[in-house]
Amino acid sequence: MGRKFGKKNVIKVDPLAYNIGLLGESGIGKTTLAVEACSKLAGEDGYILLNIGKEDGVDAIPDAIYADIPDWETFEEFVDDVVENRTTDYKDLKVVVYDTIDELFRIAEPEVIKLHNRANPEKRTTSIKAAFGGFMAGEDKAIEMVLDKIWELKSVGVQIMILGHTKMKGKTDVVTGEDYETLTANLTNRYFNAIKTKLHVLGVASIDRSIEKQRKKQKVGGDKIIGKITDESRVITFRDDNFNIESKSRFSEIVPQIDLDADQFIGALEDAIQKAHDKQKGKKDKIEDVKEQQEKEKEEKVSEVAEQKKAEAAREAELERYTEKQLKDEFKSLLKEVDKKLLQPAMIEQIGASSPNELDTKGKLYDAVQLAKGLKDN
Known part of the structure; x- marks a missing residue:
């Protein structure tokens, strides 16, 4: 009898088979890049961008396929509809873009408070900090709800691309005690870490500026040294050896930085996957053949899980009777x-x-x- 546990991993060759994140300041172009990249990788029917809460980044993107998600109830309805109709209405859906993860947690918090008040009518609250006994239990419940819903879609073969905003944050080096600043997510550490640990790739979009120091004469006093921008470009960082940008990649050979461009974004992912694929021991099939086989296996699994979910939904409906x-x-x-x-x-x-x-x-x-x-x- 063979071993019950333990198997050799085979690199997935479709970029959309991985959990992808992209952070950047408002207006830098992350939503546009996500739509363009998903359109090229999955086709028009292969993606849906969720315009969550108070986000409206999709407004200026022609022909983007999107759904408005103003509140948690609508988000649940969306997930249920995709799961229930996975093999029919959403048979070509490959990826959902969450724009933004900041807003997804924001609309989750009122639902957490509602659940707390329903379970504890004698200890009602209006604060996420006090929900479910406090001590971060409310935030942990929000994390659980968000991840459960995202993974419910993943269970039927719908992958994730998460967008979020950035901010500069002061940190202290644990070894030297020196203070420094890093470009990171505009989320609480608890929420960000819960998401970041689930991502295979996290790119951070920023503006790369070349600043030249110049001497400017003053009417009074000595000359003043000022900085003048001589060049700037929008870039995405996947790896930062200086740790000033909180990016991430589980692919060891991904290119550290690219221009903020959909083709370069796709190319960086495909190149990293190809290099990881080539490192696998044993017989090396052509990556195109591997992709075809993996797509076939995914379709079979999706059909199986979708039927199981449909049966579970039918059972729940029958129970209500x-x-x-x-x-x-x-x-x-x-x-x-x-x-x-x-x-x-x-x-x-x-x-x-x-x-x-x-x-x-x-x-x-x-x-x-x-x-x-x-x-x-x-």
Whole structure:
């Protein structure tokens, strides 16, 4: 018998198979780049940009495919619709662009507060800091909700591209004690770290300026040294050896920096993937053949998971039709008609209950009824 755990990883060759993040100040062009890159990699039906909360970056981008997500309820509706109709209406969808992650957490927080107040009517609050007992429990709940919904889409083969804003932040080097500034996400550390750890690649867009020092005569006093911008360009940094830009890449050979350009962005990802692919031991298939095989495997998995999700949704809808008492009464009636010697082992194997007393949830009762019906019919 072979090993149950442990298998050799095979590099995925589609750039959109990875969790990608792009940070940058407002108006620098990250939304435009995301739309252009996704259009080229996935086609018009292969991506949807979520215009979340108070973001409106999509307004000036012609022909962008987007959905307005003003609040958490709409976000949940979007996720549910994609999952439910994955193999029909969204069969070509490959990636969702979250514009921005800042706003996704902002619309999640009121939902956390609502959940807290529903569960604790005697200890109502209007603050995320006080929700679920405080001590960051409210923020942790928001992180859990955001990641669960994102991963629900990933479970049916819809990948993520996360956009966010930047800010300069002061830090202290743990070794030297020296203070320095870094360009990082405009999110709380807790939210940012929760997202950053899930990303394979995080590019940070910024303006790279060449500044020349010049001497300017003053009417009074000595000359003044001023800086004059001689050149500037918009760039994306994937790796910064000076750690002044909080970027990230799990690809060791990704190019450190590119111009803020969709083709260069795609090229940087594809080049990094190619180099990682070439490092794999054993037989090296052509990357085009690997991509075709991986696409086929993904489609099969997506269909399987989508059908499973559809069955789960149908089960939940069916559950709503019954009260717990109705299910108990029906199961009690079925017990008189089925062979208990067959029912008990089936219940243990499929439901994890060895007796009717252990059917302590509505879901277990429903499953036991369906199991008993099946045995009765056979």
